[in-house]
Amino acid sequence: MKDDTLLVTGGRSHPDEPHLVNPPVCRGSTVLFPTLEALQNRKGSRGLSYGRHGTPTTFALQEAFAALEGADGCHVVASGKAAIAVAMTALVATGDHVLVTDNAYGPTRHFCDHVLRRFGVETTYFPPMIGAGIAGLLRPNTKLVFTEAPGSQTFEVQDVPALAQAAKAHGALTVMDNTWATPLFFRPYDHGVDVTIHAATKYVVGHSDAMMGLITWCGAEVGRRIDAGVKDFGAPASPDDCYLALRGLRTMGVRLRHHETAALEVARWLQARPEVARVLHPALADCPGHDVFRRDFKGSSGLFGVVLQPVGHPALAAMLDGMELFGMGYSWGGYESLMIPAEPMRTAAPWHDAGPLLRLHIGLEDVGDLLADLEAGFARLHRAEKGAA
Numbered sequence: 001m002k003d004d005t006l007l008v009t010g011g012r013s014h015p016d017e018p019h020l021v022n023p024p025v026c027r028g029s030t031v032l033f034p035t036l037e038a039l040q041n042r043k044g045s046r047g048l049s050y051g052r053h054g055t056p057t058t059f060a061l062q063e064a065f066a067a068l069e070g071a072d073g074c075h076v077v078a079s080g081k082a083a084i085a086v087a088m089t090a091l092v093a094t095g096d097h098v099l100v101t102d103n104a105y106g107p108t109r110h111f112c113d114h115v116l117r118r119f120g121v122e123t124t125y126f127p128p129m130i131g132a133g134i135a136g137l138l139r140p141n142t143k144l145v146f147t148e149a150p151g152s153q154t155f156e157v158q159d160v161p162a163l164a165q166a167a168k169a170h171g172a173l174t175v176m177d178n179t180w181a182t183p184l185f186f187r188p189y190d191h192g193v194d195v196t197i198h199a200a201t202k203y204v205v206g207h208s209d210a211m212m213g214l215i216t217w218c219g220a221e222v223g224r225r226i227d228a229g230v231k232d233f234g235a236p237a238s239p240d241d242c243y244l245a246l247r248g249l250r251t252m253g254v255r256l257r258h259h260e261t262a263a264l265e266v267a268r269w270l271q272a273r274p275e276v277a278r279v280l281h282p283a284l285a286d287c288p289g290h291d292v293f294r295r296d297f298k299g300s301s302g303l304f305g306v307v308l309q310p311v312g313h314p315a316l317a318a319m320l321d322g323m324e325l326f327g328m329g330y331s332w333g334g335y336e337s338l339m340i341p342a343e344p345m346r347t348a349a350p351w352h353d354a355g356p357l358l359r360l361h362i363g364l365e366d367v368g369d370l371l372a373d374l375e376a377g378f379a380r381l382h383r384a385e386k387g388a389a
């Protein structure tokens with residue numbers, strides 16, 4: 001079945017479920033077993049054993065998302081950050097070394113620099129455009145390569161197949177944060193990835209009203225380790241949120257195609273603006289990794305960056321404070337447009353632009369209205385600059 005059909009039908013395959021189009025919320029902690037044998041084997045009906053390990057609503061979401069991603073399995077956890085933390089700790093041990101892309105989501109770096117370090121796991125950040133050159137950074141104890149393509153602040157697109165091939169040849173696993181593209185626009189398991197994490201808080205939930213993390217994998221041994229890691233953390237997402245994610249998933253295809261078209265229109269408009277130094281969007285020819293993007297990705301989502309010409313803080317604040325449609329908030333992937341300053345944390349490939357970097361998420365509003373909002377924002381920026389001069 002094609003992706004759009006999987007989005008609509010996924011997770012609806014249980015014959016003993018009431019015949020509702022979307023699996024309803026099934027909440028609960030304690031599961032009663034009919035016999036001592038069933039209790040001791042933890043085999044309740046429909047795979048239920050205890051609420052922490054999921055309910056039919058959780059299982060429906062897991063099944064739908066695994067099918068969409070082309071994965072062998074999927075686990076649901078309470079946030080995207082939890083998915084990163086659980087997946088990484090499930091796959092490394094004291095004395096191991098991990099390689100993480102330098103443009104990774106900030107809290108991913110924080111987890112490596114604080115938690116993994118405390119447990120004796122060393123992290124080296126690699127330049128996002130290193131490609132097959134990653135082989136030169138692999139050490140005998142390197143167990144994991146972590147990618148996020150494109151990085152969600154600076155948008156360089158990594159050569160995931162090259163990274164995964166080098167990792168595999170070395171006996172290391174490749175984990176990918178595939179939140180930006182979703183399985184609709186990047187098929188990680190066709191490109192050698194072993195495990196993915198998703199901040200389902202973004203496009204899967206799609207309505208900025210729930211937190212959710214997903215971990216998927218291919219391969220029985222990796223699956224066993226992720227399974228154990230998820231159980232050891234004991235931080236499930238609530239069935240209510242699984243229900244919202246499953247409901248969001250049904251429309252992710254149409255939403256994402258709208259985000260793609262609208263974001264490209266806004267990105268091209270920004271490219272022509274005198275206030276803009278450069279636009280960081282994987283589908284634009286000058287974005288680092290654009291060739292890789294064209295080769296491996298099936299589309300682009302609604303999140304991209306803009307580097308402005310150097311401008312004072314008061315002028316930037318005048319622009320952002322007065323935006324009517326672009327909200328300021330630390331997320332993306334919902335139906336609404338957002339714009340915030342971004343501050344990339346870099347160590348392997350320093351970030352040198354003189355002007356401020358803004359991160360935009362283009363929502364489902366009318367594009368003409370969004371451009372008018374940006375135009376008015378730039379006018380405020382100029383007025384504030386003139387006032388300061």
Ligand SMILES: Cc1ncc(COP(=O)(O)O)c(C=O)c1O
Pocket residue numbers: 079080081082105148152177179180198199200201202211212213330331332
């Ligand atoms: C690329 C990326 N990965 C992971 C996360 C973490 O997701 P959550 O906010 O659900 O913990 C985010 C959140 O902004 C993100 O942008």
